């Protein structure tokens with residue numbers, strides 16, 4: 001899973017730095033990202049892939065290429081078990097940003113796969129998401145969020161500095177990135193919370209997508225490779241909807257389109 005993430009996202013990101021140029025298409029709702037806009041996703045991709053590593057290798061910042069390409073952060077707090085509880089870590093980068101990274105599905109774990117197929121939509125609790133009438137989340141993802149929420153909140157509070165917060169994750173960890181970033185923005189309204197997620201499945205209903213858009217505004221983005229099935233699940237006829245902020249990687253592997261609105265058909 002980690003190598004897939006690195007291959008699909010990082011290598012293409014690196015290649016495209018040389019080739020991409022900023023342009024705006026006839027359809028103004030689709031914008032081709034510039035090389036510098038794409039490069040903003042490189043460190044988040046390494047951080048997202050590091051979340052799959054066991055906590056002891058994160059503590060020592062020795063988890064292979066993912067750690068090797070990122071300066072060792074301070075104040076590392078880890079949690080999760082890679083089975084029923086997603087692995088995650090919170091730390092602080094040298095510029096004072098608090099980083100949270102959440103792992104995706106462990107495809108070797110029946111318990112982990114079970115989280116993904118627990119499809120029903122359930123109402124969220126106002127203690128996590130105030131003023132959220134009508135907001136519903138995928139039951140499996142919501143349960144996964146509730147299992148890590150307390151540890152993550154403590155990990156964020158434990159950081160020495162109170163700077164902006166960046167949340168990253170891949171696949172199931174990407175769905176949890178959007179959910180947890182929205183939660184943290186409500187918890188810490190004076191801080192800027194940014195979500196950068198890779199290949200998220202849909203995590204909630206239209207009211208949820210509205211809630212994310214209102215809470216995070218332009219600070220949420222999700223990158224999707226054209227060939228990846230996960231972001232098309234669960235299907236829209238089941239009343240799921242992505243929030244705004246889609247970046248679509250075209251078949252050429254070097255063109256990254258920022259798609260206006262939600263579920264923008266132009267990008268399909």
Ligand SMILES: *[C@@H]1O[C@H](CO)[C@@H](O)[C@H](O)[C@H]1NC(C)=O
Nearest residue numbers: 006010064065066067068069
């Ligand atoms: C950085 O990541 C690349 C893969 O994207 C890997 O080949 C390389 O070994 C990594 N560098 C370090 C120092 O780990």
Ligand SMILES: *[C@@H]1O[C@H](CO)[C@@H](O)[C@H](O)[C@H]1NC(C)=O
Nearest residue numbers: 052053081082083106108109
């Ligand atoms: C994935 O689950 C298997 C089976 O429970 C476990 O042995 C392994 O350590 C887990 N992998 C990760 C990366 O958490």
